[in-house]
Amino acid sequence: xxxxxxxxxxxxxxxxxxxxxxxxxxxxxxxxxxxxxxxxxxxxxxxxxxxxxxxxxxxxxxxxxxxxxxxxxxxxxxxxxxxxxxxxxxxxxxxxxxxxxxxxxxxxxxxxxxxxxx
Amino acid sequence: xxxxxxxxxxxxxxxxxxxxxxxxxxxxxxxxxxxxxxxxxxxxxxxxxxxxxxxxxxxxxxxxxxxxxxxxxxxxxxxxxxxxxxxxxxxxxxxxxxxxxxxxxxxxxxxxxxxxxxxxxxxxxxxxxxxxxxxxxxxxxxxxxxxxxxxxxxxxxxxxxxxxxxxxxxxxxxxxxxxxxxxxxxxxxxxxxxxxxxxxxxxxxxxxxxxxxxxxxxxxxxxxxxxxxxxxxxxxxxxxxxxxxxxxxxxxxxxxxxxxxxxxxxxxxxxxxxxxxxxxxxxxxxxxxxxxxxxxxxxxxxxxxxxxxxxxxxxxxxxxxxxxxxxxxxxxxxxxxxxxxxxxxxxxxxxxxxxxxxxxxxxxxxxxxxxxxxxxxxxxxxxxxxxxxxxxxxxxxxxxxxxxxxxxxxxxxxxxxxxxxxxxxxxxxxxxxxxxxxxxxxxxxxxxxxxxxxxxxxxxxxxxxxxxxxxxxxxxxxxxxxxxxxx
Numbered sequence: 001x002x003x004x005x006x007x008x009x010x011x012x013x014x015x016x017x018x019x020x021x022x023x024x025x026x027x028x029x030x031x032x033x034x035x036x037x038x039x040x041x042x043x044x045x046x047x048x049x050x051x052x053x054x055x056x057x058x059x060x061x062x063x064x065x066x067x068x069x070x071x072x073x074x075x076x077x078x079x080x081x082x083x084x085x086x087x088x089x090x091x092x093x094x095x096x097x098x099x100x101x102x103x104x105x106x107x108x109x110x111x112x113x114x115x116x117x118x
Numbered sequence: 119x120x121x122x123x124x125x126x127x128x129x130x131x132x133x134x135x136x137x138x139x140x141x142x143x144x145x146x147x148x149x150x151x152x153x154x155x156x157x158x159x160x161x162x163x164x165x166x167x168x169x170x171x172x173x174x175x176x177x178x179x180x181x182x183x184x185x186x187x188x189x190x191x192x193x194x195x196x197x198x199x200x201x202x203x204x205x206x207x208x209x210x211x212x213x214x215x216x217x218x219x220x221x222x223x224x225x226x227x228x229x230x231x232x233x234x235x236x237x238x239x240x241x242x243x244x245x246x247x248x249x250x251x252x253x254x255x256x257x258x259x260x261x262x263x264x265x266x267x268x269x270x271x272x273x274x275x276x277x278x279x280x281x282x283x284x285x286x287x288x289x290x291x292x293x294x295x296x297x298x299x300x301x302x303x304x305x306x307x308x309x310x311x312x313x314x315x316x317x318x319x320x321x322x323x324x325x326x327x328x329x330x331x332x333x334x335x336x337x338x339x340x341x342x343x344x345x346x347x348x349x350x351x352x353x354x355x356x357x358x359x360x361x362x363x364x365x366x367x368x369x370x371x372x373x374x375x376x377x378x379x380x381x382x383x384x385x386x387x388x389x390x391x392x393x394x395x396x397x398x399x400x401x402x403x404x405x406x407x408x409x410x411x412x413x414x415x416x417x418x419x420x421x422x423x424x425x426x427x428x429x430x431x432x433x434x435x436x437x438x439x440x441x442x443x444x445x446x447x448x449x450x451x452x453x454x455x456x457x458x459x460x461x462x463x464x465x466x467x468x469x470x471x472x473x474x475x476x477x478x479x480x481x482x483x484x485x486x487x488x489x490x491x492x493x494x495x496x497x498x499x500x501x502x503x504x505x506x507x508x509x510x511x512x513x514x515x516x517x518x519x520x521x522x523x524x525x526x527x528x529x530x531x532x533x534x535x536x537x538x539x540x541x542x543x544x545x546x547x548x549x550x551x552x553x554x555x556x557x558x559x560x561x562x563x564x565x566x567x568x569x570x571x572x573x574x575x576x577x578x579x580x581x582x583x584x585x586x587x588x589x590x591x592x593x594x595x596x597x598x599x600x601x602x603x604x605x
Binding site for chain 1: 148149150154155156157164165166168170173181182184185186187203210212257259269271273274275276403408413415
């Protein structure tokens, strides 16, 4: 991952929209593809409308003046929750692999993967 | 396309400048994984170090490993970074190497930002960030000759899933392949010095990706870059950068432009091949992980880390150079610090050893590992025997090897082996004997020009060494040969 992509950049880009602030069918299809979900065109139109409504609400919140309000990182007022670096027992391998639909040679067996890890 | 000259890298054409930034993933040598108590251990039986957290089972909750966070902050401070409050974020993608379907990383609020790393030659490379994230599982593609696209299926081992990593992202400040290698070597030396990782490229505990682009010399623009993966050695890193830069130069020169994409280094064929097109960071739909609370290191915590940092390689090289009074070469100093043998040499110098000889003898002839029995006093005594002419360089190396094996003090070893530099009449007799046995070579030596003389001196010295079973001092033999030839 490159430095430029890591930059917080313009957070608005996380909410793609056309000039009218509406999510297009193509954008809904793109998000669906990322989530490995398949929809018909009718469903995509309906989802695009629903997603647009969510963004409208976000836009309402964004319009508020929050200059004096500290960002809320988490609903719990906690920081630095850590544990000691001590080994604890792992699960029994046979029990773990018994949960998987396909197993081979002590490993999870998965269908051939097209492409590489992101 | 320029051809590689063995042992030398072709340079990018003069009117183009290389622009490289490196992303280095380092596995932290903690006892456990980043968010669970499973062992962080390389080489165990597959899927034996897994639990509900690192398998992403419903209802499990990650808790950050205090030691991993501490290691990351130590590294940040060693790189001169600002250590700041940070939050963990989910990087979402579907691939079987992460059973949760996301990787926990840090995104817009990383632990370390804005540092720098100074190379031994004085060039400074900026560090943009060094953030904490978890490693992924290991997938093995089966069938189809092991190639991803032709595989019949894949096997997944989650022992590595959740192992703590720090990803160190440099600014695009690197201008040559040699600087890129020097950067990785220096980073590795720092990691070893502060003890946060074993940083072995060949075992994958240190993984390097290179972002490569070129621009016309004198310009400060940033052109389209490609990210090169699969660089498993420093040699591969250097070769891949030069290859990729030349590819970009050829494209731009031909009126084309490179595509922004990830490419793989093909070591066997010495080239990069295209991987996937680079997707937008938006596609990962980063968002703050609601299962984890922020890290907010107190100022005292950071101050305590600073106070506990050991001397770093750059400072150690400077100390060694200062103790050596200019007699220790920069190469020897870098090597000694990298191997952790600088303290030995400095102590020997303090005990009276000739700095240049002590540094060279240790850098060239002392084992990289298992040299603990060599004491500064022993080394100083050995160097004194060599500089006074009691031992030849060859004998000195052998004595040093035996010292490393626990053989004791150098004078005892030399005596036991019957080592002493042959001197005076014995040496003169040996030289005369060799001259008379090699009359033809000797007459060519006497009549030859400088180059010829040098060549034959090497031959004749070798004959003397053989006749004396290495007990002659090469420099003394050379002097005698010159005297006999009447010059």
